Amino acid sequence: MMGPKEFAEACRQERDAMLALYADAGGGSAVGERLRAAGLSENQTKEVFAALNGALTDAFYTVLLALDGSAALGGQQQTFQLADQHGTPIASGDGRLESAAWVALQQDQD
Structure with missing residues (x-):
């Protein structure tokens, strides 16, 4: 069974899997290909991935x-x-998904 906690956790896992795919040189994702084509330095790549993490976290949340x-x-709300x-x-x-989303996606963000 999947309740709010498990659903939010699955979304976090999906975010993490997407970031890993983008970082995988052989992953074949369009995002990863564009990042590699940009010829970024190691530090620039790190900053881009931090931004991608933030964007995906915000979107899922x-x-x-x-x-x-x-x-x-x-x-529309x-x-x-x-x-x-x-x-x-x-x-x-009832707020249970909101609470679970905070724990899964935001609690570890700085």
């Missing part, structure tokens, strides 16, 4: 909060009902 009704999505295949609530406007 905003979508999770929007699903829980605590942020706008496309200029409403509560969504989201459940796993067993009917376990993931988002229902």
Whole structure:
């Protein structure tokens, strides 16, 4: 079963997997190819990846909060009902997904 905590954690894992794919020279991602083509120094590459991490974190966090009704999505704020295949609530406007998203995506950010 997947509740809010597991859903938020899966989003963090997806963010991390995307960053790893971008960094993998043989990964074949369009983002990774463009970064390699830019010929950045090691320090520049580190800064770009820090920015990408921030952008992906913000994107995932905003979508999770929007699903829980605590942020706008496309200029509209409403509560969504989201459940796993067993009917376990993931988002229902009760703040549990918002809280889980903070722990999974923001708590470790500086």
